Amino acid sequence: MPESFRTFVLKVHSRCDLACDHCYIYESADQSWRDRPLMMSARTAAATAARIEEHAAAHGLRSVNVVLHGGEPLLCGPAHLRTLLATFAGMSVRAHLTVQTNGLRLGPAFLDLFDEFRVRVGVSMDGGRAAHDRHRRTRAGRGSYDRVRAAVETLAAREGRFAGLLCTIDLRNDPVEVYEELISLRPPAVDFLLPHGNWSQPPPGRVPRGGTPYADWLIAVFDRWYGAVPPETSVRFLEGILVLHLGGRSGTEGIGPEPAAVVVVESDGSIEQSDALKSAYQGAAATGLHVATDPFDAVFGLPGVAVRRPPPSACLACPRVRVCGGGHVAHRYRDGAGFDRPSVYCPDLYRLIGHIGSRVTGDLARLGG
Structure with missing residues (x-):
């Protein structure tokens, strides 16, 4: 179990200007977004900042990660987003600020704002035009690729x-x-x-005794990425597996035996677990806590929360569990049986981890020989 939270994901806007059919917020079991306020208010942001400061002081943290998320955070508009950024940039603990956006509204006004507050920006993009526009479409059914690519450039x-x-x-x-x-x-x-799914609602193409399609897909990416000289970019999911093979800690949600030290604050100030749990059932991510009344440490005291859930009992004898940790908690769920199961992606993870381990072991042997 993590001793403290290092990353705070803030749902600053609870709606989106795309209608992605693979979205785990709007298209999955939990529909609590319907009852949330559209935007996180300045008052809720201030209460959240105070709780982050409290948590950092209690655990001796010199810095934290604050991620402005949604929905689509840029729907807040530059003026309100400035208010929120000023609140978190002004905390007594240093905040590394990030915005995760679909990119549709990422123009000069926002970029100038992000320059001012030293905000780093992540953009959701699924590949080229055909790949991206298959899912990431507007409510009118139009593709978003051209606007997103231009924004990323x-x-x-x-x-x-x-x-x-x-x-x-x-x-x-x-x-x-x-x-x-x-x-x-x-x-x-x-x-x-990996698309968020589980044993009751399997992800596309992931069927019992149906091979390892996601491993096959990621192995092709790994071989292309790992063999590039010089290195072209970081690939967090694959690097997490590499680091674990070498005896380190991944820090990546869904990989490794240690839960990621992440907590979510919804637009109304509710404290929640990883929003990927929303793909399991209504209320799966809820804690019943709120920034107005509860410290973040209270999450650790709740029974059955994801940050305390060990690898499934069926995984403990598996030689891969040190790397996969049983997979993402959300992917272990089955109606009526809870989360004490291996990931629905178990065959894929097993094969992918084995492939990466073989490549790394072979390379280390050659270097040592």
């Missing part, structure tokens, strides 16, 4: 602002083509997201 020209690209895997897309499209934008990092 502008972002990349701003020194120090580009955090990276987040890509949700779709098995229908060629993995190497997707990877090469993303790195053509010169991101400092690319993160590949």
Whole structure:
């Protein structure tokens, strides 16, 4: 169990200007977003900042990560977003500020604001036009690729602002083509997201005794990425597996036996667990806590929360558990049985981890020989 939270994900706007059909917030089991206020108020932001300061002081943290998230955070508009950024930039503990956006509204007004507050920006992008527009479409059904790519090109020209690209895997897309499209934008990092699903609602293409399609997809990316000289970018999910093979800690949610030290604050000030849990059932991420009344440390005292949940009992004898940790908690769920199961991606994780381990072990042997 983590001793403290290092990353605070703040849902500063609870709606989105895209209608992505693979969204785990709006298209999954938990629909609590419908009852949230549109924006995090200045008062809620101030209460959240005070709780972060309290938590940092209690645990001797010199810095924290604050991620402005949604929904779509840029729907707040530059003026309100400035108020929020000023609140968190002004805390007594140093805050590394990040915004995660779909990129549609990422123009000069926001980029100037992010320059002022030294905010790094992550953008969600699923590959080239066909891959991206398959899911990331407007409510009118129009694709968003052209606007997003143009925004990312502008972002990349701003020194120090580009955090990276987040890509949700779709098995229908060629993995190497997707990877090469993303790195053509010169991101400092690319993160590949397994679609959030579970045993009751399996992700696309993940069927019992159905092979290892997600491992196959990611192995193609790994081999292309790992073999590049000089290195082209960071790939967080794959690097997490590499680090764990070498005896380190990944720090990546869903990889490794230690839960990521992340907590979420909704737009109304509710304190929640990882929002990926919303893909399991209504209320799966809820804690019943609120920044107006509760410290973040109270999360650690709740029974059954994700930050305290060990790898599933069925995984303990597996040689891969030191690396996969049983997989992301959200992917272990089954109706009526809870979360004490291996990940629905277990066959994929097993094969992917084995492939990466073999490559690394072979390279180390050659270097030592």
